[in-house]
Amino acid sequence: MAYSRSDVDALLPLPLATFHILIALAHEDRHGYAIMLDVAKRTDGELRLSPGTLYRSIQRMLEQGLITETNERPAPELDDERRRYYRIAPFGAAAARAETQRMANLVRMARVEGLSPGRA
Amino acid sequence: MRFYRLLLLLYPASFRREYGADMIADFARRRRESSWALLDSAFDVLKNAAAAHWDVLRQDLRYTVRSLKRSRGFAFAAVAVIAIGVGANTAAFSVADFVLFRPLRFPDPNALVRLCWGPRTGGGWGCMNQLSPANYRDYKNMTSSFQAMGAYFGNAVNLVGSGEPQRISGAQVTSDVLPLLGVAPLLGRVFDSTSGGATDARSVVLSYGLWQSQFGGDPRVLGRGVNLNGTPYEVIGVMPPDLYFPTRETKMWTLLLLRDENYTDRSDNYLEAVARLKPGVSMDQARADLNVVAARLARDYPDVNGDAGFSFFAMRDTMSPRYRLMLLALCGASLCILLLTCANLANLLLARAGARERELAVRAALGAGKERLVRQIVTESMVLAVAGGIAGVAIAAAAVPLLSLLVPDTLPVASRPSLDLRVLALAAAITALTGLGFGLLPALRVGGRTGVDLSALREGIGSGGGRKQRLRNVLVAVEVAVSVVLLISSGLLIRAVWRIQSIDPGFVPERVVALRTVLPRPKYDMTQRRVQFYNRVLTDVRALPGVQGAAYITGLPMVMTGRVTGIVIPGREVSAGFRNEVVTVRSVTSQYFRTMGIPLLRGRDIEEGDIRGRANAAVVSESFAEHYWPGADPIGRTFEARGEVRAVVGVVGDVKVRGLERAEEPQLYLSAGQVADTAFINDDPKDLVVRYSGTTAALLPPVRNIVHGADTEQPISNVQTLDDVVAGETATRRAQLRVLGALAAIALLLSGVGIYGLLAFTVAQRSREIGVRLALGAEPSSVARMIVSKAMKLTLLGLVPGVLAAYAAALGMRALLFGVAPADPATILGTVVLVCLMTLAGSLVPVLRAVRVNPMLVLRSE
Numbered sequence: 010m011a012y013s014r015s016d017v018d019a020l021l022p023l024p025l026a027t028f029h030i031l032i033a034l035a036h037e038d039r040h041g042y043a044i045m046l047d048v049a050k051r052t053d054g055e056l057r058l059s060p061g062t063l064y065r066s067i068q069r070m071l072e073q074g075l076i077t078e079t080n081e082r083p084a085p086e087l088d089d090e091r092r093r094y095y096r097i098a099p100f101g102a103a104a105a106r107a108e109t110q111r112m113a114n115l116v117r118m119a120r121v122e123g124l125s126p127g128r129a
Numbered sequence: 130m131r132f133y134r135l136l137l138l139l140y141p142a143s144f145r146r147e148y149g150a151d152m153i154a155d156f157a158r159r160r161r162e163s164s165w166a167l168l169d170s171a172f173d174v175l176k177n178a179a180a181a182h183w184d185v186l187r188q189d190l191r192y193t194v195r196s197l198k199r200s201r202g203f204a205f206a207a208v209a210v211i212a213i214g215v216g217a218n219t220a221a222f223s224v225a226d227f228v229l230f231r232p233l234r235f236p237d238p239n240a241l242v243r244l245c246w247g248p249r250t251g252g253g254w255g256c257m258n259q260l261s262p263a264n265y266r267d268y269k270n271m272t273s274s275f276q277a278m279g280a281y282f283g284n285a286v287n288l289v290g291s292g293e294p295q296r297i298s299g300a301q302v303t304s305d306v307l308p309l310l311g312v313a314p315l316l317g318r319v320f321d322s323t324s325g326g327a328t329d330a331r332s333v334v335l336s337y338g339l340w341q342s343q344f345g346g347d348p349r350v351l352g353r354g355v356n357l358n359g360t361p362y363e364v365i366g367v368m369p370p371d372l373y374f375p376t377r378e379t380k381m382w383t384l385l386l387l388r389d390e391n392y393t394d395r396s397d398n399y400l401e402a403v404a405r406l407k408p409g410v411s412m413d414q415a416r417a418d419l420n421v422v423a424a425r426l427a428r429d430y431p432d433v434n435g436d437a438g439f440s441f442f443a444m445r446d447t448m449s450p451r452y453r454l455m456l457l458a459l460c461g462a463s464l465c466i467l468l469l470t471c472a473n474l475a476n477l478l479l480a481r482a483g484a485r486e487r488e489l490a491v492r493a494a495l496g497a498g499k500e501r502l503v504r505q506i507v508t509e510s511m512v513l514a515v516a517g518g519i520a521g522v523a524i525a526a527a528a529v530p531l532l533s534l535l536v537p538d539t540l541p542v543a544s545r546p547s548l549d550l551r552v553l554a555l556a557a558a559i560t561a562l563t564g565l566g567f568g569l570l571p572a573l574r575v576g577g578r579t580g581v582d583l584s585a586l587r588e589g590i591g592s593g594g595g596r597k598q599r600l601r602n603v604l605v606a607v608e609v610a611v612s613v614v615l616l617i618s619s620g621l622l623i624r625a626v627w628r629i630q631s632i633d634p635g636f637v638p639e640r641v642v643a644l645r646t647v648l649p650r651p652k653y654d655m656t657q658r659r660v661q662f663y664n665r666v667l668t669d670v671r672a673l674p675g676v677q678g679a680a681y682i683t684g685l686p687m688v689m690t691g692r693v694t695g696i697v698i699p700g701r702e703v704s705a706g707f708r709n710e711v712v713t714v715r716s717v718t719s720q721y722f723r724t725m726g727i728p729l730l731r732g733r734d735i736e737e738g739d740i741r742g743r744a745n746a747a748v749v750s751e752s753f754a755e756h757y758w759p760g761a762d763p764i765g766r767t768f769e770a771r772g773e774v775r776a777v778v779g780v781v782g783d784v785k786v787r788g789l790e791r792a793e794e795p796q797l798y799l800s801a802g803q804v805a806d807t808a809f810i811n812d813d814p815k816d817l818v819v820r821y822s823g824t825t826a827a828l829l830p831p832v833r834n835i836v837h838g839a840d841t842e843q844p845i846s847n848v849q850t851l852d853d854v855v856a857g858e859t860a861t862r863r864a865q866l867r868v869l870g871a872l873a874a875i876a877l878l879l880s881g882v883g884i885y886g887l888l889a890f891t892v893a894q895r896s897r898e899i900g901v902r903l904a905l906g907a908e909p910s911s912v913a914r915m916i917v918s919k920a921m922k923l924t925l926l927g928l929v930p931g932v933l934a935a936y937a938a939a940l941g942m943r944a945l946l947f948g949v950a951p952a953d954p955a956t957i958l959g960t961v962v963l964v965c966l967m968t969l970a971g972s973l974v975p976v977l978r979a980v981r982v983n984p985m986l987v988l989r990s991e
Contacts, residue, residue, distance in 0.1 A: 041151045041155060045155070059173035060152045060155050060170065061180075067148070068144065068148070092151065
């Protein structure tokens, strides 16, 4: 799907759940429950996406073209056949990168002003 | 698990279908891990289901906006149609409810009744004439149906304080009146009834409005002195806002004390009575009670009460039946508009459905479920309904002030009704339902099929054409019929107004201005003193450049409509039938008839020499002379009126005293100089009429100076031209006509649009057929004829029932037609011509489009 820089910018800042889902799908296709588990693990249990939040986010991200549903299935022993699997789209990857850049800029600005964590 | 499945039903169906299975699987796992899973999930579902619905709504709204943007014409037409329907109905029913049905703002208002003089035979409406104090006292004391009864009469006083003297409308009321209304004063107290009111003879109760405007709402107003007609009064109370009694104009109340001498003349009618029924007593029981008293009074005082009875009616009904009918006609007209609106909207939506079917089929083919399609269409209908509703409220808000002209000023209510939100909601609901119903049709058809009907995907095939087309035809015929009803009704009413306007009022109103100077008592108790004032003012005014005549009279025709007296002709038996023996009476100065342009037919005018001590002069109207001395010379004849013998010195033309539309009694004019000193103040000449050439603006300042020169404390009020007075006679009718006319014009426009829409759609649908015909050598004129004849058939289909319904409506409002026949041929013919023209106009563009169909293009596209 063709997209432009302005399409990406229009989505920023990404909602927290969206960003986490994109990270969870960055290198692996996953189904919903796997995304939930991955986010929880990555954040040491601090962020637990509820099913409602998760699937609403997925629905919206599908509409926006950030992710796609995939028909490729993982190895049969790992497959849960009832599940739908989601894959990050190039547009989603671009959005995640842009969000990362936005946050990095923010962090840099805060640091310049002496707002690093741990300092008085 | 079952509970969780139930919870999931809260999500939109489309969402559930996509993710339901996954969510259930997730829930199963979570439940194994945590015992709180169910509670957590319940909260989660509640929160996210609402959000998911909102997501869908937003999506649908975006889609709606996009799709309506694509068909702006449709969107605009639909919103306008809804707005007109909702607006017209809300406005009309708000006013009607306010005037006809809403209870008055008194406690237990249905028990409040009014009692006046009326003919013994009954009939008539409202307060036809006043009661004399003696008759009032007898009705009050000899009946047992009333909790309380009080008497009053409206007056106007000169309020002198700081600045310009002011003329204020008020009422003199007996001490029973204010308490029986049941409204407690806002400040202070009302008149004391224990001592028969004697202690409050110099007390005044203010209305809220007067308290605000003249006393700045000062809470320390109680006990303050005011000067009314040169006499000091003390403010003892202030009534709350919204208390209007007896009329909207009443600004203050003073005490009416009836003394023994007031009861002597049983024919001196100047009181109206208001009463409260005892609990459980019906109007009919009270009427029967009153009838017994009336019969007894007729027996005991046959000379005065032989023909006299009473008129008795609920305070709620203090308005003429004409007002009632007028408002009902207005409501009928706006219901017609609502019907028309719905028919038009349905037509618009059906036409759109034709175009839509393909789009919906495509979406269904792409996997949109029935629920999503229906939901989308509901959203679209709602958007149209809300937009139309908002515009409708704006229309209603603008229209209600215009319609407030239809609120009769005799009713004790505020002049301006408020918007009725219930009506608004109802009208909005009806249009929204129409929108929903006809909007959903195509969606249900698509969704109802098990598979997707691919035929709908093909261009150029109109599916489901036959039945829908017939429905649209019927709708257009209904629109034509409704507009015919409205056109004929307003046409008839226009003819009625013309007829009324062409009535000769009996005087020449052009270039006459009137203003009022009420001479206050007791300062002007003596007739001689009043005559001095009149003479001084009249002499100076007549000397002004451009003035052709000036005179004083008790009350202007059509303004003061009452004031009648019984007369006794020597040797003539009192006959039955009240109008025969009662005449309207006015006191005038010299030159009155010349100034008013009333022709002097015989004898002489009232002259300045007709003063007390000389023979009592009387000028009578033509009908007066004709009635009492048919075929004989009336000059020099004598009769008795107001207790004195009068001699006829002149005969003048009749005047429409009671208004253009009402019958009137014969008229009697007495000399202002011969009014008795003790006469009631209402008999005093107080209206100055001046005939002039030039502008009113140039005339008034010198006249004011002259009045001021005669008495510096004398205020001037009620300045008006007689043209305005006569125009005022038809003001309500004209206001009503404007409204009805506007509704009829809207109806004509709407049905024109309906015909246009239908034909345009037909032409578009049949362009292939038309192309083939043209290709086979058909003349464009025959194609045009085909389309116009279709339009004409539909018009005829609507015309016939329309004319019949209009006839029925006209029979219902016959009382408003002033003699114009309900089946007035000119009006019906005019309407038929107008509707046919509208049909031709509506078919013009479709016809042009049809004859311009390019056969080659159409055939190639196949």
